[in-house]
Amino acid sequence: MDIQLKRGLLDVCVLAAIKNEESYGYQIIKDMKPYLELSESTLYTILKRLEAADMLTVRNVEHKGRLRKYYRITQQGLGRIEEFKEDWKEILSIYNFITREDARHE
């Protein structure tokens, strides 16, 4: 899919991935893969951005000698998802504009 189209969807998508239970980077990528593929560099950048914006909190966990950072969504993060749902109405209106047919040819 077009890279530009993914923008704006990615942030909310990551929040949605941890909406119901905390998760960590590598797992998030796998969970989102069927819907949206994103590279590791992209995800970890997004996670840092969302943390800076208080959309999620981080918890370090030692797992089989490797570091795992578990991310949990905050109230603000949940609010961001709700905002997206509002924006979606506008997106639909734009979609209708793009796919509308010329009345003269109907």
Added chain:
Amino acid sequence: MDIQLKRGLLDVCVLAAIKNEESYGYQIIKDMKPYLELSESTLYTILKRLEAADMLTVRNVEHKGRLRKYYRITQQGLGRIEEFKEDWKEILSIYNFITREDARHE
């Protein structure tokens, strides 16, 4: 609306605005305003980009002492709109992922 969400929509939106009949910059902004507001600097950048990509052709017209550039969509431009319709299916799938409810709380 979130700026990022507009990306990827803008290009196709401009193409859609001239899909049925040629138009010029200032008019396009007015036509799109109910759906999507964009600044002049943004639009003219997009129009140049689309022209470079052979998505549209330009025709200079003298109108009341002012220059008007009429833009007409090409076959490639129409193809781009069709591509978007394909991408839309993926967008919907992402939307469903974002707005899905936790099964345990249903």
Added chain:
DNA sequence: CTATATACTTCGCGTTACGATGTATAACGT
């Protein structure tokens, strides 16, 4: 013993939306 999977990090690049600013004419209000 080598390759793959797991897990997170950093750097640099290219694309892009936009505000600010500029140029120039016509129409409208008072």
Added chain:
DNA sequence: ACGTTATACATCGTAACGCGAAGTATATAG
């Protein structure tokens, strides 16, 4: 007569963002 708004397009600099490339390090599978 004069100022403001509308018309119409152009350029520049900035900041945000996605991603490929490369790095570090351990565990598991073939």
